[in-house]
Amino acid sequence: MHSESRLAPKPVITIFGTITTLSRRHRVTDNPPLYHIGFCAEDLGPTPPTTALLCGAPERARQIAMASEGVSCQKTLSENRGLNSYLLTLDTGQPLLAATSGMGAPSLSIVVNELYSVGIRRIIRVGTCGSIQEHVKVGSVVISYAALCRQGAANDIAPVEYPAAADPYISVALGNAAARLHIDHHLGLTASVDSFYEGQERVDTSANRYLMRQLQGITEEYRRLNILNYEMEAGTLFKMAGVYGFSAGCVCGVLAGRTASEAIDGKLKDQAQSNAIRVALEAVRHLENHMPA
Numbered sequence: 001m002h003s004e005s006r007l008a009p010k011p012v013i014t015i016f017g018t019i020t021t022l023s024r025r026h027r028v029t030d031n032p033p034l035y036h037i038g039f040c041a042e043d044l045g046p047t048p049p050t051t052a053l054l055c056g057a058p059e060r061a062r063q064i065a066m067a068s069e070g071v072s073c074q075k076t077l078s079e080n081r082g083l084n085s086y087l088l089t090l091d092t093g094q095p096l097l098a099a100t101s102g103m104g105a106p107s108l109s110i111v112v113n114e115l116y117s118v119g120i121r122r123i124i125r126v127g128t129c130g131s132i133q134e135h136v137k138v139g140s141v142v143i144s145y146a147a148l149c150r151q152g153a154a155n156d157i158a159p160v161e162y163p164a165a166a167d168p169y170i171s172v173a174l175g176n177a178a179a180r181l182h183i184d185h186h187l188g189l190t191a192s193v194d195s196f197y198e199g200q201e202r203v204d205t206s207a208n209r210y211l212m213r214q215l216q217g218i219t220e221e222y223r224r225l226n227i228l229n230y231e232m233e234a235g236t237l238f239k240m241a242g243v244y245g246f247s248a249g250c251v252c253g254v255l256a257g258r259t260a261s262e263a264i265d266g267k268l269k270d271q272a273q274s275n276a277i278r279v280a281l282e283a284v285r286h287l288e289n290h291m292p293a
């Protein structure tokens with residue numbers, strides 16, 4: 001045992017106040033951190049969280065931890081590879097993890113595997129998306145109860161036909177949370193794909209103006225199949241939940257209205273993301289109270 005590993009965590013001053021970060025020298029356990037997420041089960045303390053809010057962007061995980069009402073950040077667990085993760089306590093007393101998946105299913109699959117290893121049993125993706133339906137407006141949130149999963153990583157985990165379904169209790173909790181907060185929301189089907197440009201039929205804003213024939217018209221086809229939105233992680237998360245045996249949900253802020261334009265709406269971006277965060281936090285408060293993981 002190295003004596004330095006028993007040192008108390010080092011306090012650091014950030015623009016958000018004083019928090020504690022777990023540098024390699026100041027971790028309170030000798031157990032090795034998991035290779036990608038950069039922490040292990042013992043780093044989660046005596047009352048470890050079993051629920052994680054999982055964001056594609058590290059800045060969003062940080063926003064949940066440092067700038068959300070009713071959330072206290074106990075410590076920064078890791079910033080390894082930009083997969084920022086934070087140990088939190090909600091105003092209800094519930095422990096919670098805010099973590100980062102990175103963009104796309106391959107990165108998400110690694111992070112989710114390691115989160116499961118450290119004891120996480122409920123994962124709510126807090127993401128962003130593009131709407132493909134006229135009535136799903138930029139700034140609103142989409143709660144995915146299932147996904148059309150056109151993702152390669154998922155095929156390493158389950159057959160292509162395997163259902164990509166959210167936990168119905170989480171989906172209902174997210175819908176009820178959005179209603180309580182008076183946030184414009186839609187509960188429905190999501191298309192989870194592997195690329196932001198070609199896979200979501202972007203041409204005007206893409207460096208690649210050539211779209212393979214099989215993708216030409218795909219957005220209109222999905223629209224007619226009553227799919228609400230495009231994003232890049234939920235399908236694989238849902239399939240992993242089924243195979244591993246944890247519960248999963250997804251709420252995404254709408255950043256692009258694809259019936260009008262391919263572009264991200266910069267003006268409503270912050271509002272859409274903070275709506276998704278507020279809905280997820282409110283849902284967790286009620287899920288934990290009524291349905292222990």
Ligand SMILES: O=P(O)(O)O[C@H]1O[C@H](CO)[C@@H](O)[C@H]1O
Nearest residue numbers: 056057103104127128231232
């Ligand atoms: O904002 P996040 O959570 O990263 O989600 C969406 O944004 C990224 C693409 O811009 C993809 O990861 C997509 O799923």
Ligand SMILES: O=c1cc[nH]c(=O)[nH]1
Nearest residue numbers: 128129130230231256
């Ligand atoms: O259009 C969008 C916006 C965010 N994320 C996506 O995957 N697509």
